[in-house]
Amino acid sequence: MNLTILMVYFLLFFALYFEVFLLVNYVFETISNKKIQNNYLSDKNNLYPSVTIIVPAWNEEKTIRKTLESLINLNYPNDKLSIIVVDDGSTDNTFNVAKSIKNSKITVLKKKNGGKHSALNYAMQFVNSEIVGSLDADSFVEKNSLQLLIAHFKNPEIAAVTAGIKANNTKGFLQSIQKTEYDMLIFIRKAFSLADSLFITPGPFSLFRKSILDKIGYWKHAHMTEDLEMGLRLQKNNYKIANEPKAIVYTNVPESPVALYKQRERWAYGFINNIFENKNLLLNPKYGNLGILILPMAMLSSGLILFWSIASIFTLLDNLINLLTKAFIAGFDFSFSFGIFSISLSVGVIILMIIITIYMVSLMIGKRLSKDKELNLTGLVLYLIFYRFFVPIWITSAYFKVFTKKKSKWR
């Protein structure tokens, strides 16, 4: 067995270990936490703390009305909910659209463009509530989502709660693939939170205990991934982040390949930089599962995905070239089959099949957790076939920018 094969087996083992760990930990924690969790969630005292939702917006005239309407329609006492819209120097009609929605809960502010983090921080000077949240101006919350999220704050250890995010626009090739990806992440986020290792407080919708933000500081630029940096900072300060998959927020996903590339490259770029800047978390047992397994695996997985994607592209191309060469020389051959011999089942293929099966199981658990009964089979097939071709593009580009010290752009 040569060194390359050994390395591949080693990486496959870790990829599989990680998947199995999330499932095993999910099962154990769900069983052992059920009673405690139920106690908190069914506690009728102090049901409605005061909440402020900040909506940072930059050129979102098309979506902001729907976003604000979804917030107004939340099942939450009027006197306990405030909404602050911050127009971050939009060049379109965002400010006027937001202003045109007449509701006592909404305050609309305007400032010079400075990035999402600056818009959130600008609003913080007007926040007096116990809980503060952020909602992207292209995302829409379900009616009961706030209540479901708020329930977690009854546990005094919880500093932030994240929602179950779903793709809003799902018609189209890219959107269908992204829908499956978002559905997969529903389980992953829950599993991470149960392992006390959720390290992102996603922009589409997350809530925070304001007193804790006052202590650790507000949002930072953080290579345009302020939600990742905030999650990491909370973890670094040993605060807990919960996840509520039943609290659904729908977010608009990129529809064009260029927009998707830019978004993912920004995420990957931000991820690499933020991890480098918080490298003391890596392999540090002081941070529990996050330090010794989740973060190192998240870091390794970008390399693993890249390796797997490139390897499968090369294999596919090689097979295609061989097939075409053969067809060109000797015509097409569909008779190449000899029973057991035609089944190619290497150890790598078997393990990959198991990893994909675990992914499927995770997807199903995620769907169950978020009470989603619809199975997006087309999206799943497209995701499994095509996603690998896209990933290396933005990961390579992000690493290239990190090493050449170029900055990633928002859009």
Next chain:
Amino acid sequence: MRKIKVHIYIITFIITASIFISAFLINNLLNEKRISQIKNLQDNISLDILSLETQFDLLAEQSCENIKQNSILSKELVSLGNKLVFMEQELGTKNEKVIHLKKFYSLLEIKDYLLMKKVTEKCTNSPIFILYFYSNNNCRDCIKQGYALTRLAKEYPKLRIYSFDYNLNLPAIKTLTGIYKIKNRLPAIFVNKQVFYGYKTIDELKTIIPQLSDLETEFINSTTTISD
């Protein structure tokens, strides 16, 4: 300092290791089955060759027609070659078992070649023999040549093509390349007492071997590979 639940890590390790071991066992089981299939096939061919050799020794008492009808190469040996190519892809060209099977296969080919030559002399028929030498080491033209020869073998079922891995460490192949002065410029084809180097298209092969037009043709749309 956060609490780490070691038992979860241990359970995860046990499950992961079990999956890995099972994958290795399944893979091993499949490969063993394939190897035993190849061995059986080789045993059968080996027996056929021995039988043919014996028949040949008894030629005085046999008619040439009888021997020609019992010629065993063609489909069985080609099928064995295909299976070996598959095993090479699965287990790698450096796998000991694959190399061993390949050596045995090459010896069977040489024995069949020699026997068929003897039969030809004795029975004065004129089959066409092609000795094809290839390499598994970065030889794109060898892959193409394999496709072209396979196609030709399908078109002319009576054409006898013997393929040899030039770099297989087998004294009999070394002797063969020594006798016919085959240089390490692959792919190489020995036919009509001449050596041709480099990739030859089907049309070029037909020009090189004019006797092909005398052979019976059998047009078949599909092809299989003799060697990689």
